[in-house]
Amino acid sequence: MGTSFTKLNLENRPPILILSYFDSLVGPNPFKFHPENLKESFKAEILQNIASHMDVHRENDLFQICYGNEKINAINLIFSIHSEWARGMREICMVTLVDVGCHNLIDTYRPYLMHFTKLINKIDNGFKGFYVNNVSKLKIHPEIRDINEKINNLIYDFYDSLPKVMFGKQKMQLGIFGLHHSGKMTILNRIQKNKLHGKYAVIQNINIVEMVLRGTKFLIYSPPESLTPLDLIEICAKTDVIVFVIDGTDTEKFPRIQQLLFEMLNARSTQKTPIVILNNKIDKTECKKQPEIIHLLNLSKIKRDHWQIFDVSALSGQGLDLALDWIIREYLNLQKRIEDSAEAP
Incomplete structure (x- = not known):
């Protein structure tokens, strides 16, 4: 399994943020990706592989995946948000920051990932935003689109708040x-x-x-x-x-x-x-x-x-x-x- 960053300048590539959640129908699902224009640098299977680690880790687990051949680091934090529609009344999610290299970055990124989980849990009925692709839910709950947009805006604002040194600037x-x-x-x-x-x-x-x-x-x-x-x-x-x-x-x-x-x-x-x-x-x-x-x-x-x-x-x-x-x-x-x-x- 592999992916290619050949279209990118590794030295200047910023971290990439991925938000995944556990879909009751398809399982672990890489739901959001930012910056979106860098998504093409990944093969679909690498995204799915990152999300699949939700199957083997528990809530609040902070862990790192290193794809050595590609020199890609994925630092991940599994968390949950309250949900009226999910089993156990919670959606299981994972936020990931992907960076270049295979060094230990857990302590570096830990506070930022934890801060993200607090922000997303503050969105009222935030769980509904994860159902934006569920046609039957959308018909009954049109507010899903607005909540999904709030999640998008949160991701943009959070990403912009990361220290600029992470972006090679x-x-x-x-x-x-x-x-x-x-x-x-x-x-x-x-x-x-x-x-x-x-x-x-x-x-x-x-x-x-x-x-x-x-x-x-x-x-x-x-x-x-x-x-x-x-x-x-x-x-x-x-x-x-x-x-x-x-x-x-x-x-x-x-x-x-x-x-x-x-x-x-x-x-x-x-x-x-x-x-x-x-x-x-x-x-x-x-x-x-x-x-x-x-x-x-x-x-x-x-x-x-x-x-x-x-x-x-x-x-x-x-x-x-x-x-x-x-x-x-x-x-x-x-x-x-x-x-x-x-x-x-």
């Missing part, structure tokens, strides 16, 4: 900082192995990588340690998320790490910027673990909501997936807050 600017031999470049190289597209350049001794990863565009800066703190802070101010890499085995450098880290954190220009600390070389027995790092670097004094620390290994990749999940999720949430504040009256 923006790039997340990520700054990777740390002392010499902390493993910055090894981590960058490890990330690049999992990229979808990538470009590499060195400008004024700053390594710059552009890539698409997990459906998100990245522009990654990795400046040398030789830059002055003011220069580093200036670069920090241009980034959307700060990544600070430390060598958890080299305790002699901890005072310098603490000084540099808090200089970045205390700069006025970085106060709202999420920061993630990567405690690298966790594969070595002498590496300090996360609780020790928090104590030794006095990280409990960080006065901001959006920060996190992860134990990672640049060599094996351990912990990097969790860190990337956090980075993307924080950035999407940040962009959503910015967009909401811009639209507020």
